[in-house]
Amino acid sequence: MSIDIEKIKASVDEVFDDVVSIRRHIHMNPDLSEQESATAEFISAKLDEMGIPYKANVAGHGIVATIVGKNKDKAVGIRADMDALPITEETGLPYSSNKAGVMHACGHDIHTSILLGTAKVLKSMEDQLPASVTLLFQPSEETIGGAESMIEEGCLKSPDVNSVIGLHIDPEIETGKICIIEGPMNAASCEFEVKVTGVSCHGAHPDKGLDPLPPACAMITSLQSIITRRLNPAEAGLITVGQFHSGTKNNIIPAVTEFSGMLRAFTLENRAFLKAELEKVCKGTASAYGAGCEVEFCDSYPSLENDSELYGLVKKAGEDILGTDKVQLRDTPSLGADDFAYFCHGSRGMYFDIGCTDKGEKIYPLHNEHLCPNEECMRTGMLVEILSTLRILNKEFGND
Helix, strand or coil: CCCCHHHHHHHHHHHHHHHHHHHHHHHHCCCECCCCHHHHHHHHHHHHHHCCCEEEEECCCEEEEEECCCEEEEEEEEEEECCEECCCCCCCCCCCCCCCCCECCCCHHHHHHHHHHHHHHHHCCHHHCCEEEEEEEECCCCCCCHHHHHHHCCCCCCCEEEEEEEEEEEEEEECCCEEECCEEEECEEEEEEEEEECECEECCCHHHCECCHHHHHHHHHHHHHHHHHHCCCCCCEEEEEEEEEECCCCCEECCEEEEEEEEEECCHHHHHHHHHHHHHHHHHHHHHHCCEEEEEEEECCCCEEECHHHHHHHHHHHHHHHCHHHEEECCCCECCCCCCHHHHHHCEEEEEEEEEECCCCCCCCCCCCCCCCCCCHHHHHHHHHHHHHHHHHHHHHCCC
16 A cells, blocks of 8 residues: 555644543543453443444453454554553642552553554555554553463454554653664563471570571572573573561571562573573572472563564654654663563564653653653654554555
8 A cells, every 4th residue: 555654644643632632531540450441441432433343351351453454364463551550640630540549650541542543543544454453452461461361362363463563651762752672672571489498496496497598598699690600691681589588586497488589581491591590599509408499480471572574664664754863773672571572472573662751851760650751652652653554564465
């Protein structure tokens, strides 16, 4: 299909005020993860207004909508998360959260509003689209990783989705700009719990028992040697111990000491390696002290790896519709995690950041009670999302 950048800009201008109103409604009425029923009903009503068919209650409160193009069996996907956080808002905005202790402090209200605006523009081009567009309104990003469940329930099927794009606000980037990276963007993560068992006894007679504290402490100090001496030094990894619990009284040698944390790596292979090494260190240390040891793992999100071809298409789209100076290239990936990663493994994926803080303004980080993104970032998000989607459609199903 023929793509007119100026027409895209005009279309975004036409829907922008509506998108701002949508965002403020969602911001005022946030829903926690796994409880997004009201948000889902609101999204459904907007899709009904646009005449876009959808399936609700996917993986909980998720919604999968389809803008039907010429090829009804193939599609490009666009994802937005929609859950809020258990944070008390302190922005003082007239459209602050109406729910005590719940706030959209990670920008998911922005992401959802951008996708609804993008949907309205793409719907107006429906008869020209070489293939379909799947709109993925995803729940539970902040808790159980709703992306995985949506994929398991078939959100990338009927029509078949080979490529998915998504975005996230970044307060450290200036409004009107985007930031992208090729290849690894976010780490794969895994929670771990370690239970060290000994024999409880009176604190005055430690020889009558077996203290689990010393081996547990030795384990924690030894874990960092996995990163510095076992992992390839050219690759990044991280092991963080966040909790440590032992004992109930000052004069009692405890029977159990427990600690837990998170490990992170940029590839699934390195995540598996860190898990194996952590278990080896902990059980070996326990054996040396004569203590018992149990290690449990719970894999969190996989690594988020941006597809090279999609990276090139989104980068060019940003440069063409925003200007070359508005596209920042990130030098290094983040050891943080995002469940968009599941879409990168279930299909090809491309995730990028949009700036939401004006130059010179105070920067409040994500998950902060004062976070107040500049709503102009939604214009940036829609422009890049729409042009990128059209070019991916042309590349995969039409004229590139």
